[in-house]
Amino acid sequence: MTRPYELVARLGVGADELFAATRATPRHVWGALSVRRYRVGAAAVALVYLALYLFALGDVDVSTSGRFDRFASIPSAQVVPDWQEKAFAARAPFLYEPVAAVYLLPQLAFFVSVGNILLGSGLGLLLGLNVALALHAAARVQSCRRRGVYASALGVLPSFLLGFACCAPTFLLALGANVAASLVPIFLPLRSFLLPLAAALMGGMLVWSARRLQAAERELAALRLEAAATRRRGLAPAQ
Amino acid sequence: MGIWRAVSDGGETAVREPGAPPTLDDFASNVISGGPGRGGIPAINRPEFLFAERATFLQDDDLVFGLVRDGEARAYPQLVLVWHEIVNDVFGEPLAVTYCPLTGSVVAFRGTAPDGRPLTFNTTGKLVNSNLLMFDRETDSEWPQLLARAISGPQKGAALAEIPLVWSTWERWRAAHPDTRVLSPNTGFARSYGSDPYGSYMPLGGYYHPTTPPLFPVMGRRSRRFDHKEVVVGVKAGEARVAVKKLTVERQGVLPFEAGRMPLVAFWDEGVATARVFESRASGRRLRFRRGNLRDATSGSTWSPAGEAEKGPLAGQRLRPAVFLDVMWFAWFAFFPQTEVIR
Numbered sequence: 001m002t003r004p005y006e007l008v009a010r011l012g013v014g015a016d017e018l019f020a021a022t023r024a025t026p027r028h029v030w031g032a033l034s035v036r037r038y039r040v041g042a043a044a045v046a047l048v049y050l051a052l053y054l055f056a057l058g059d060v061d062v063s064t065s066g067r068f069d070r071f072a073s074i075p076s077a078q079v080v081p082d083w084q085e086k087a088f089a090a091r092a093p094f095l096y097e098p099v100a101a102v103y104l105l106p107q108l109a110f111f112v113s114v115g116n117i118l119l120g121s122g123l124g125l126l127l128g129l130n131v132a133l134a135l136h137a138a139a140r141v142q143s144c145r146r147r148g149v150y151a152s153a154l155g156v157l158p159s160f161l162l163g164f165a166c167c168a169p170t171f172l173l174a175l176g177a178n179v180a181a182s183l184v185p186i187f188l189p190l191r192s193f194l195l196p197l198a199a200a201l202m203g204g205m206l207v208w209s210a211r212r213l214q215a216a217e218r219e220l221a222a223l224r225l226e227a228a229a230t231r232r233r234g235l236a237p238a239q
Numbered sequence: 240m241g242i243w244r245a246v247s248d249g250g251e252t253a254v255r256e257p258g259a260p261p262t263l264d265d266f267a268s269n270v271i272s273g274g275p276g277r278g279g280i281p282a283i284n285r286p287e288f289l290f291a292e293r294a295t296f297l298q299d300d301d302l303v304f305g306l307v308r309d310g311e312a313r314a315y316p317q318l319v320l321v322w323h324e325i326v327n328d329v330f331g332e333p334l335a336v337t338y339c340p341l342t343g344s345v346v347a348f349r350g351t352a353p354d355g356r357p358l359t360f361n362t363t364g365k366l367v368n369s370n371l372l373m374f375d376r377e378t379d380s381e382w383p384q385l386l387a388r389a390i391s392g393p394q395k396g397a398a399l400a401e402i403p404l405v406w407s408t409w410e411r412w413r414a415a416h417p418d419t420r421v422l423s424p425n426t427g428f429a430r431s432y433g434s435d436p437y438g439s440y441m442p443l444g445g446y447y448h449p450t451t452p453p454l455f456p457v458m459g460r461r462s463r464r465f466d467h468k469e470v471v472v473g474v475k476a477g478e479a480r481v482a483v484k485k486l487t488v489e490r491q492g493v494l495p496f497e498a499g500r501m502p503l504v505a506f507w508d509e510g511v512a513t514a515r516v517f518e519s520r521a522s523g524r525r526l527r528f529r530r531g532n533l534r535d536a537t538s539g540s541t542w543s544p545a546g547e548a549e550k551g552p553l554a555g556q557r558l559r560p561a562v563f564l565d566v567m568w569f570a571w572f573a574f575f576p577q578t579e580v581i582r
Contacts, residue, residue: 061434191274
């Protein structure tokens with residue numbers, strides 16, 4: 001076969017595999033979630049991610065000096081007057097207006113932004129599913145695929161960090177104004193792309209994990225068949 | 240290299256920074272995104288004001304921007320403005336009080352659309368030389384705060400009338416103006432008032448520290464005459480621009496100088512810990528001041544730091560305020576590289 005044909009053929013095989021893996025992903029995810037401990041693990045990871053995400057955005061706000069009682073009675077909640085209009089009003093790409101403030105302690109307040117909660121939940125869910133699938137795969141193919149499946153869990157890390165890109169200037173300022181001054185002009189134009197990239201990467205990791213799990217299951221099945229055949233041969237009378 | 244130039248007899252010596260002033264198109268082509276979207280830092284459109292005794296959310300050392308008009312005083316807390324940057328207020332007449340945290344500048348504007356409607360403003364989310372770029376809702380023209388002139392849109396080239404505010408602390412402002420009203424944090428938006436995303440003024444730190452560089456690129460070359468964020472009092476008089484180091488005004492108490500041909504005098508008002516700049520003219524006469532002396536040598540009248548003659552033949556008269564504002568040096572220089580400097 002000439003090279004162009006070979007390339008086209010390979011691309012076709014790759015596309016078929018990708019399609020098959022994408023189709024198989026919900027089944028594998030469901031399989032992982034049918035185990036209670038992975039389900040709980042995924043939920044815990046998603047919630048922790050959501051909390052960190054909202055903290056990074058400043059929606060979960062901690063004041064070490066306990067300043068919130070200067071602005072509201074504690075505990076109390078205040079809804080902004082035209083909250084229906086503001087519910088999905090964007091302040092910046094992927095950053096939405098809070099529609100309420102909940103003052104829980106003089107040191108702790110929660111600014112409720114519907115858009116931010118939905119985005120953080122979505123990213124958290126993707127991360128939780130990745131972790132659940134990785135753990136499930138690790139348990140299923142413990143003997144032959146352990147390194148591969150944990151590697152896929154670790155592979156989520158960069159995309160996990162990208163999810164926080166929307167609050168990059170805040171993080172950079174925390175590193176110091178000098179560092180921020182050199183990095184902010186680079187980060188700001190990229191910011192609009194980083195969060196979709198994080199979601200795409202985490203979705204991709206999920207499909208990749210499912211594909212590896214599928215391949216490992218196939219290998220395991222083949223090994224079992226081979227073992228059974230060997231046993232049958234061993235039991236058969238000698239000729 | 241600066242060219243030393245004496246600007247007036249008896250006045251302060253100024254240094255002329257070389258550089259032609261950028262054109263409106265230069266500014267327009269240097270607009271960059273600051274991160275937030277259009278209106279993402281929302282202007283306050285229905286400001287509520289509290290009496291001083293009800294403003295329990297303020298602490299003594301909190302920064303406020305003060306404005307007095309017709310004997311009535313208003314304080315705009317920095318901890319509220321840092322989240323909104325613009326207050327479309329009515330204070331005797333429609334005024335927009337604007338604050339840019341990245342250039343440390345606060346000024347009120349009065350402007351009208353071609354059809355006579357007063358202009359109201361919101362933030363574009365963009366910056367020019369790190370400075371707030373506003374748009375007016377009536378004509379959708381874009382105005383950098385420090386320039387006070389539209390750089391694009393139907394009003395391109397038009398200018399806004401500038402009304403200076405002063406920087407003070409709540410304790411000092413309240414003592415000087417016990418009847419002051421204060422902008423309430425009840426703005427119609429949920430924000431973490433009391434926290435500052437950029438740094439801190441008390442003590443000075445984070446982005447506001449004088450030696451830290453600006454976050455965003457600025458036009459032209461860097462001037463090393465002062466630290467990036469050294470506070471200067473920027474003065475506009477016709478086409479002339481002068482930057483006076485604020486600490487110098489504090490040290491001297493009274494600082495006479497000229498901008499173009501306009502005789503000016505900067506007073507340090509210890510009561511509210513702020514610098515004010517006035518035209519040193521009264522009753523059609525130029526008044527000569529000497530450094531550190533509130534008594535003018537022309538009429539023999541003694542003036543208060545708020546610009547009112549307290550004793551002498553001109554008692555009861557008021558000096559006309561110049562167009563001035565506190566601003567970080569790097570931003571003033573980026574907008575007005577032709578500026579003269581008083582160290």
